[in-house]
Amino acid sequence: MSYIAKPIARHPKLKRNALGLTHRDYEGAMSTLCAGCGHDSITAALIEACCEIDLPPHRIAKISGIGCSSKAPTYFIKQAHGFNSVHGRMPSVATGANLANRDLIYLGVSGDGDTASIGLGQFAHAVRRKLNMVYIVMNNGCYGLTKGQFSATNDRASPSKKGAPNPFDPIDLCQLAITLGAGFVARSFSGDKAQLKPLIKAAIHYNGFALLDVISPCVTFNNHAASTKGYEYVRAHNEALDRVDFVPLENEIRAELAAGETRDVLLHDGSTLRLNRLDADHDPEDADSALTAIRSRAARGEVATGLLYLDPAEQDLHATLGTTARPLNAMPMSELCPGADKLAAINAKFQ
Amino acid sequence: MMQKAEMARTVDAFSPARSRDGTPPTDTSDPQYFHKVVDCQYACPAHTPVPEYIRLIAQRRYADAYMLNWESNVFPGILGRVCDRPCEPACRRGRIEEKPVAICRLKRVAADNKGDVTERLPRVPFQKNGKRVALLGAGPASLTVARDLLPLGYHCVLFEKDPVGGGLMRSNIPAFRLPAKVLDEEVDLIYGLGVEKRFGEAVTSLKAVIDEGFDAVFVGTGAPKGKDLNVPGRAEADANVHIGIDFLTSVAFEHVDSIGKRVVVIGGGNTAMDCCRTALRLGAEKVMVTVRSPRKDMKASDWEIEDAEREGVPVLDNHNPAEFLVENGRLVGVRFDKMRAEYGADGRRKLIPTGESVVIECDDVLMAIGQDNAFPWIERDIGVEFDEWGMPAVDRTTFASTRPGVFFGGDAAWGPENIIWAVAHGHQAAISIDKHCRGEPITERPAPGANLVSQKMGIHEWSYSNDYDNGRRVPVPHADQVTALRNIKVEVELGYDEVLALKEAERCLNCDVQTVFEQPKCIECDACVDICPVDCITFTDNAPEPELRQMLRTPAENLEQPLYVSSDLPTGRVMVKDEDVCLHCGLCAERCPTGAWDMSKFMYVERQAAPVCQRHLDAYLD
Known part of the structure; x- marks a missing residue:
């Protein structure tokens, strides 16, 4: 960590968004993570993405569990709401908050330990319930805070820094999410913001559960030559299946790309996902095709990245439960708590 | 677009660098590259190492700060009050917020608090070298030549029409801006090196001066004729x-x-x-x-x-x-x-x-509509050529006239400038005079000295104050106006006291502490890009410079500021840093996991005639 605060001075010609804010207005406190940590790059991508799609900082809720990754919400959008919860319990807190106020944008920030080990059950049920949130996994394959032990996402072929072999196969969170019914599943790499940023924007605009599994090298414990989660390995084995451009509502769509490879997907809020397929065999709207694409790459030691699966139906928990459209904090007390007579009447119906 | 390029890169990420028409890598072994990044020093005609002396002031090492100034610009106390300050419009701070660092007034602080510096001044050899040099006009140009030549054993004779020396610093700058005491002190330092004064008699013939048998003559008579x-x-x-x-x-x-x-x-x-x-x-x-x-x-x-x-x-x-x-x-x-x-x-x-x-x-x-040069006292048949406007033909580098052994400098050379230019001319003319007297070709100029030293002290510790200070420019306190207007000798500006000086000194961005990039160590993790508070670092495909400038995180539109371009990285991209508004905060180096970035102090020393006159500067080159 650095001893000095990040200077408040900024480039005088920095671009401003529709709210008049620059990306520097979406920053948080100075990161205390290791120098070169992939998590800081993901943080930077989040900062720039939120700025570029003109999100009001105070309409965002950042929720996290425990771990290096879960410290990260401190380092972006300091004006946003935040909840640093218990290890692996970020989905429960996010579910509660989302049910109470559906108007905020929920950014869940978690790690491979927080999600694939202690929080696997919580993760599975948030996916299954199709909670409307962006679930970001900063995935480095190890427990950085406790000296780099293997996590459940570490590849079997990837030994520890000291050379100890990893005896177990990894949990592939993307495959798991697709199987459990997630609507938006993408994988990216902290070292490739050009890919990551549009995916973040699209995930935020997607109405439903959106998983972003971002490979994020741990420079201290898992960036050695034999690691499959290091900068060098991922760069050399990154197989992008498609390229996503996010087109906000107000921007007119110009058909300038070659037809056939490009498909526009209209999201429920009017914005558009422009999908440029780089692998003709991969159909991101077909779960089987997506699972096959991921598995075939993994078998070759490659990492499939990009938008892996997209369910255009955009289902979310509020629709399933038929909850009120208004946030609870916007309801008058008389509606929130109609009184003893009303309760008695309801109880009477069940007698 | 980027991602497709990214894709292509991953395929041949580790193949040898492809040849392209990109911007070539920056050659930082050329001392002029980093020198230009130190905008203030680069803009100063005498190349005073501004950030270093401000740092010394911040450490309250006023005598050290004074000596760096004295060695570079000869008149720190005077210039700290009346310099035209070409450094300040150049100051990087002025591109980040409204006002540059008060460089000039900090110089005065060093002069005001220096104490006794006698022991630090160069010694003049007892044994002279037998060469005699005439210096015409006792202004800043001639005084600088004297300062540079006396320690080499030259016998310098200073001619002045007025009864006292100082030139326009005495006659044209009012005492309420430059008190006589300050002027006398710094002029006396040079007299103290043993100059022979011939004051109170105007030179009416250059030929007569030459005929006295001087080995060289320097004309520093200024531009004395008001229009x-x-x-x-x-x-x-x-x-x-x-x-x-x-x-x-x-x-x-x-x-x-x-x-x-x-x-x-x-x-x-x-x-x-x-x-x-x-x-x-x-x-x-x-x-x-x-x-x-x-x-x-x-x-x-x-x-x-x-x-x-x-x-x-x-x-x-x-x-x-x-x-x-x-x-x-x-x-x-x-x-x-x-x-x-x-x-x-x-x-x-x-x-x-x-x-x-x-x-x-x-x-x-x-x-007060301008000044002209006037050389009625220079004969037109002695080999010193003049142009149609009556100006002497003077070489821009050597300050030599068309007659060997006769040199011009200060306002006399090309018309009215200001003191700091006269000093710079004097340094160069002194080099030429020394070479002329030794029989060496004056066109061969000595190379500047340069040095680059890492400032890393610990994992996140630097030997300079890298924490950005958001303070605004500190105004200089003034004397009470009623009193000041009543007496022409009352100095209007009081100068910074220590508290104000230390506050102002912290505004300096330390532009001499360079961001040095070692391409082979970089793993392209983006940490420097993400942390940079002024978005000046970009990793991108290479392109010819005009296009490259537009491809950066924030387009590099200040064409006077260079781009720092690395050689090709493993992904085929290059690191490009726009030097324009870099805060030199060192966060790129702090956040770099492999030490590919380092903060290194760059010292640039312009060579003068007498090494003994720049011992304090040269100490940085060891």
């Missing part, structure tokens, strides 16, 4: 129309101690500002400055205009003097034609009369 204005009434009003610099000289030598109640100053340069403020102190009640051009085109430094206005002098722009009005043989006013500026397609200005004219009543007029 006159020939408009109707000029001759009739002569008794009350004064040439500005002559007036200032007369006041400086106490030949004049009064002026009329109503004074009009004609001209918009710094001399005009000195004239109006001097007139106020001689008892004038109503003083105004008139200038032909629009205010924004005035030649005077902004701060000098501000100082005049603060003392209640209005500046009337677009006023072109048309006639001196005389009644009963006495000046009663000046008639001005009002002007309007028009700018042609080529940006050239034309002043056009609006047809309106105004009369300003006055008792005296001071004319």
Whole structure:
């Protein structure tokens, strides 16, 4: 960590968004993570993405569990709401908050330990319930805070820094999410913001559960030559299946790309996902095709990245439960708590 | 687009670098690259190491700070008050917020608090080298030549028409800006090195000087002739129309101690500002400055205009003097034609009369509309060539005239500049004179010294103050105006006290502490890009420079500032840093996991004639 605060001075010609804010207005406190940590790059991508799609900082809720990754919400959008919860319990807190106020944008920030080990059950049920949130996994394959032990996402072929072999196969969170019914599943790499940023924007605009599994090298414990989660390995084995451009509502769509490879997907809020397929065999709207694409790459030691699966139906928990459209904090007390007579009447119906 | 490129890169990420028409990697082994990043030092004609002396001031090492200045610019106490400060418009701070660091006034702090520096001054050898050099005019240019040559054993003879030395620093700069005590101290330092003075007699023939058998002659006689204005009434009003610099000289030598109640100053340069403020102190009640051009085109430094206005002098722009009005043989006013500026397609200005004219009543007029050189005392048949405007032919590098052994410098060379330029000329002329006297070719100039030293002290610790200070420029306290206007010798600016100086010193961005990038160590993790507070680092495909400038995180539109481009990285991209608004905060180096970035202090030392005159500077090169 650095001893000095990040200077408040900024480039005088920095671009401003529709709210008049620059990306520097979406920053948080100075990161205390290791120098070169992939998590800081993901943080930077989040900062720039939120700025570029003109999100009001105070309409965002950042929720996290425990771990290096879960410290990260401190380092972006300091004006946003935040909840640093218990290890692996970020989905429960996010579910509660989302049910109470559906108007905020929920950014869940978690790690491979927080999600694939202690929080696997919580993760599975948030996916299954199709909670409307962006679930970001900063995935480095190890427990950085406790000296780099293997996590459940570490590849079997990837030994520890000291050379100890990893005896177990990894949990592939993307495959798991697709199987459990997630609507938006993408994988990216902290070292490739050009890919990551549009995916973040699209995930935020997607109405439903959106998983972003971002490979994020741990420079201290898992960036050695034999690691499959290091900068060098991922760069050399990154197989992008498609390229996503996010087109906000107000921007007119110009058909300038070659037809056939490009498909526009209209999201429920009017914005558009422009999908440029780089692998003709991969159909991101077909779960089987997506699972096959991921598995075939993994078998070759490659990492499939990009938008892996997209369910255009955009289902979310509020629709399933038929909850009120208004946030609870916007309801008058008389509606929130109609009184003893009303309760008695309801109880009477069940007698 | 990016991602497709990214894809292609991953395929041949580890293949040898492809040849492209990109911007070539920056050659940081050329000392001029990092020198240019130190904007203040680069802009200073004498290349004073500004950030280093400000750092010494911040450490309260005033004598050390003074010596770096003295060795570079010879007159820190004087320049700390009256320098034209080319460093300040160049200061990077001025591109980040409104105002540059008060470099000039910090220099004064070093001079004010230096204590006794006698022990640090160069010693003059007892055994002379037998060479005699004539220095004509005892102004800053000649004094600099003397300072550089005396420690080498030269016998220097200083000629001056006035009874005291200092040149325009004494005669044209009023005492309320530059007290005689300060001037005397620094001029005396040079006298103390053993110069022979021939003061009080004007040189009337260069040939006669040469005939005395000098090994070299340096002409540093300045631009002593104030311009006159020939408009109707000029001759009739002569008794009350004064040439500005002559007036200032007369006041400086106490030949004049009064002026009329109503004074009009004609001209918009710094001399005009000195004239109006001097007139106020001689008892004038109503003083105004008139200038032909629009205010924004005035030649005077902004701060000098501000100082005049603060003392209640209005500046009337677009006023072109048309006639001196005389009644009963006495000046009663000046008639001005009002002007309007028009700018042609080529940006050239034309002043056009609006047809309106105004009369300003006055008792005296001071004319400060420029200065000319005058060399009636240089014979035209001794091999010193002049051009059609009567200016000598002087070599821009060696300061040599067309006659071997005769050199020019300061205002005498190319017309009016300011003190710091005269000093720079003096250093170069001294090198030429030394080479000339040794029989070496004067066109071979000594290479500058340069050094780059890492400032890393620990994991996140640097040996410089890298924490950005958000403070605004600290104003310099002024003397009470009523008192100041009553006495011409009361210095208006009081200078920073220690508290203010330390505050201002922290505003310096340490531009001499360079961001040095080692391409082979970089793993392209983006940490530096993400942390940089001013978005000046980009990893991108290479391209020719004009395109590359547009491809950066924030386009590099300040074309005067260089791009720092690395050689090809493993992904085929390059690191590009726009030097323009870098804060030199060192966060890129702190966040770099592999030490590919380092903060290294760059010292640049311009070579002078006498190594013994730059021992403090040279100590940084070890």
